[in-house]
Amino acid sequence: MSDLLLEVTDAEFRYAKGSAPAATGINLEVRAGEAVGIVGESGSGKTTVGRGLVGSLHPSAGAVLVQGRPWKGMRRRDPVRRVVQMVFQDPYASLNPMLSAQATVAEVVRVWDGAKADVATVRAEEILAEVGLSGEVIRRRPAGLSGGQRQRVGIARALACGPQVLVADEPTSALDVSVQANVLNLMLDLRARRGLAIVLISHDLAVVDYLTDRALVMLNGKVVEQGDTRTLLQHPSHEYTKTLIGSIPGKPLAFSP
Amino acid sequence: MTTASLTQTPAPAPRKHWLRLPHWRFAQRRPRGALALGLALLALIVLATIFVPMFSPYTATEIAGKPLMPPSLAHLFGTDTAGRDVFVRTWVGGRNDLLMVVLVVVASSAIGTLVGVVASMSSQLTDSILMRLTDALISFPGMIIVMAIALVFSGVGEVGPFPRGALPAVIAIVAINWASYTRLVRGEALSLRSRDFITAATLLGYSKTRIIVRHLLPNLATTVVAYMVVDAIVAVVTIAGMPFIGAGIQPPAPEWGSLMLAGSTVLYSAWWVTVMPGLVVTVYGIALSLIADSLLAEVDGGAR
Known part of the structure; x- marks a missing residue:
């Protein structure tokens, strides 16, 4: 089986x-890990691209495929839906x-594994412990x-259906700097432990530098430059990237939690 | 010091509320105290409607003394034009009114919430149809529709604890009243739908039923309950106003509106026939107002 999880053409x-169009001419491939x-x-x-990746906005042209299948027309409980999940920007609005936390x-x-209430509760405790939340x-x-x-609960909720890709839309922008580092380290940790692929949407180049291998720079709905993150940040070719x-105030870029 | 005062952001002005009555300010400052006071007053009224008729030496329809006797120890609220005890009639009337109010508010909120949530979760076409129907109902003069519907069902007699005329009045009020709940609930539900936790539920493949039952309705509950309490005040005024247009509970069964209507002809010579039931209605209104305002203050505080 191909390790290509998300394909935007x-x-x-x-x-x-x-x-x-809010975004146009987007091409992107996301592979496992x-x-x-x-x-x-x-x-x-x-x-907008993030919303397209998770299937909450369908492309008006081109295609977004998840494991080779388009989001459009996919059944509500199609197992492929488990593959991509989202972590939201605002931790205050993203939880019921x-x-x-446990019930969330x-x-x-319960929905995805058909587990009974007591089993689901125990499983939820395990997942929450994995993101560093336990006890009362x-x-x-x-x-x-x-x-x-x-934000950790939001990540745990996304993990609960066993995704292979986490699309994180500005996951740290609403958090204090000290907390930002914890959340970013958690995502790095999850990536290493679960082999998760991560799509990080951020305006913060230091965060992108810290967490990603590859980056796309967007301007006015178009990708103006993409490539290896470190190379792109050290040797930008497009004026906008420069x-x-x-x-950025206070270079160097490297995020130092 | 200069730097500090230059960089200091002025504190935001406290939000003004359209309702600036003293009890609103009390409810905003001490919502729990207001809630407790409101509930205590309401409990007092409910208990009186249950126990006064049980232990009173008079019934609501018997001639208990001379007509238009002023308040005394024998007749705490005096007697009316026929010599009936106004005290026992006030509480029996209150029981009739409160039973009707509960039915009106529960039925209206159930229908209105259901239609509002369905409209907010449906296609644009279904939403438009449901909301135009709602708008049409809201834009009609309510009392005329209530009168018409009450007349259509005027043949309905005494049903269970409801005296003759009560159920037609309830049906008539519910028939127009649910629309205001629909407007409120749809607006709130649309606002909730734009929140990320509903987007997350959709991305997680939850069914519409699950999203409505587990995620929308619990978050709508406080707003709907606060509105139900406000509606219970409006409903009692509507019910009390119905005897003035010849609808509602039929005599000789007492009801707050008909009690006050009966006293209006002798208002200057025998004020107690109108004023005493009127005072009870006022206390009922204040009690519910305190409850509603404290709930709204909670919602307002939670939103911030």
Whole structure:
């Protein structure tokens, strides 16, 4: 079986029929275990591409294939849906305020594995422990958790259906700097332990440098440059990439948690 | 010091609320205290509607003394134009009113919430059809529809604990009242749908039923319950207003509106016939208002 998990070919994304494309000419391949960064300023189309990757926005032209199959028309409970999951930017809005951390993760286990409540609860505890949450904390609702803990619950929820790709849309931008490092290290750790592929969407070049092997730079809905992350950041060829790098206060780039 | 004062961001002004009555401010500052006070007052009224008719030496329809006797130890709220005890009639009337209010609010909220959630989760066409129907109902003058429906069902007699005229009134009010819940719930549900936790549920392949039951409804509950409490005030005013247009509970069964209507002709000479039931209705309104405001203050605080 091919290790190609996600394949985007000449994709164009629009939010409404007839509206201007939010992203166009997108080509991207994500293979098992690799980490890809998508960088760009606000409005560059990187979140749009992220939404396309997880199937919440269908391309108006071109194709987005997950394990060779298009998102469009895929059944709600198609096993291929498990392959790609998302970690959201805002840990405050991404969790149901009425469900505890444990219930949030257990629900995914119940839905996808058909597990009974007690089995799902135990499995949820294991997954939450894997992201560093255990004890009384997991019985709290989101309002009782810190931003970093919430983001960990979001990651645990994504992990609960056994994905092979995590698409993380600015997963640390709403967090304190110290917490950012913890979450990024957790993602690195998960990548190593589970062999997860990661697509990291971020405006923060230091974060992309720290976490990814390959990066795409987006401007006005188009990919203007892509390649090996370190090479791209050290020897940018496009003017926009140079501007992005030049605008970082306090170089060097390397993220130092 | 200069630097600090220059860089300091001014504290945001407290949010103004359209309802600036003293109890709202109390509810906003001490929501739990307001909730406790509201619940205590409501409990007092509910208990009185249960126990006063049980232990009163008079029934609601018997002639208990001379007509228009002022309040005394024998007749705490005085007597009405026919010599009936206003105290026992107020609480029997209250029981009739509260039973109707519960039925109106529960049925309206159930229908309205269901239609609102379905509209928010449906295709644009279904949503448009349901919402235009709702708009049409809301835009009609409510009392005229209530009168018409109450007249259609006027043949319905006494049913269980409901005296003659009560159920037609309930049906009439529910028939138009659910629409306001639909508007509220659809708006809230659409706002929730744009939240990431609903997107996550969709990406995780959850069914629409699961998303509605586990993720939308629990998050709508506080808003709907707060509105139900406000609606319970509006409903009692509507029910109390029905005798003035010849609908609602039929005499001689008492009801707050008909009690006050009966007293309006002798208001200057025998104020107690109108004022005493009116005071009970006022306390009922304040109790529910305190509960609703404390719930709204919780929602408001939670949102921030």
